[in-house]
Amino acid sequence: MSAPPGTAPGADATSAAPGTPVAPASPYPSGSPDGSPGAAPAPYEARPLRITWRKLTLLPSLLVVVLVSTWLWFRHAELDAISANALANGQVWLALRQHIALTAVSTFFVLVIAVPLGVLLTRRRFRAATPFVRAVANAGQATPAIGLLALLVIWLGIGRTAALTGMIAYAVLPVLSNTMAGLRANEPTLLEAARGIGMSPAEVLTRVELPLAVPLILAGVRTALVLNVGTATLAAFGGGGGLGVLITTGITNQRVPVLVLGSILTVALALLVDWLASLAEVLLRPRGLEEGP
Numbered sequence: 001m002s003a004p005p006g007t008a009p010g011a012d013a014t015s016a017a018p019g020t021p022v023a024p025a026s027p028y029p030s031g032s033p034d035g036s037p038g039a040a041p042a043p044y045e046a047r048p049l050r051i052t053w054r055k056l057t058l059l060p061s062l063l064v065v066v067l068v069s070t071w072l073w074f075r076h077a078e079l080d081a082i083s084a085n086a087l088a089n090g091q092v093w094l095a096l097r098q099h100i101a102l103t104a105v106s107t108f109f110v111l112v113i114a115v116p117l118g119v120l121l122t123r124r125r126f127r128a129a130t131p132f133v134r135a136v137a138n139a140g141q142a143t144p145a146i147g148l149l150a151l152l153v154i155w156l157g158i159g160r161t162a163a164l165t166g167m168i169a170y171a172v173l174p175v176l177s178n179t180m181a182g183l184r185a186n187e188p189t190l191l192e193a194a195r196g197i198g199m200s201p202a203e204v205l206t207r208v209e210l211p212l213a214v215p216l217i218l219a220g221v222r223t224a225l226v227l228n229v230g231t232a233t234l235a236a237f238g239g240g241g242g243l244g245v246l247i248t249t250g251i252t253n254q255r256v257p258v259l260v261l262g263s264i265l266t267v268a269l270a271l272l273v274d275w276l277a278s279l280a281e282v283l284l285r286p287r288g289l290e291e292g293p
Helices: 053-076 081-087 091-121 124-142 145-156 160-184 188-196 201-238 244-252 256-283
Strands: none
Touching: 053 256, 081 091, 081 244, 081 256, 091 124, 091 160, 091 201, 091 244, 091 256, 124 160, 145 160, 145 201, 160 201, 188 201, 201 244, 201 256, 244 256
């Protein structure tokens, strides 16, 4: 019996029946790359984006609306001589730059102090010092910020040094606690496996322990950043500058526009810093710790 017209010689007649879909031929003779029988591998599924467009644009858009609305309000506001003098000659930009500098410098020193100290306190040799160090860090944050700043001004004098010292003492605790918690939460079997393949203690720390603790450490850094933005407003009482100068000027002189501007800029800066820290928290997290395919 001859094959139907249009059918290649030797082909199965049932596969060429009208209305029957024909499966595409596999590029591999046996259906898999290694030649073994079976279905072809499933296509690769890309990982979801680490940062969504909503997270990337929602808060900055809100901050832009708030700042533009504040600027338009000041453009049409009638300021008296005291308010105009407090905001003239670039005083607002100067206070903003000082505030950012105070936050950045204090956070840098917090990281330099808290992260290595947290690593040391999780080593066997230094565990005995943990209660004392934690008590000092707790005392730094338990003390009211304004009282701590006043004591530091008496000791170090008026200026930026006293303000930075108080901010560092106030923000060390979250980074120190999260560093220790992240390192202690590591699975002991993973560390034992790393040692079993010949890693030195330094390699175990830098290639296994710290990468696994990164999410908790970054959460502590994010908390310290927001704390420093708020604490930097008190630097004005010790001659450290910052946006607190506008706030205290508005309060002491009873000038609401100056007070509102200093407060809005402080809140906007805190939200912006928290947003940037949240992006860093996502981007710096190791890929292996993410959920998903």
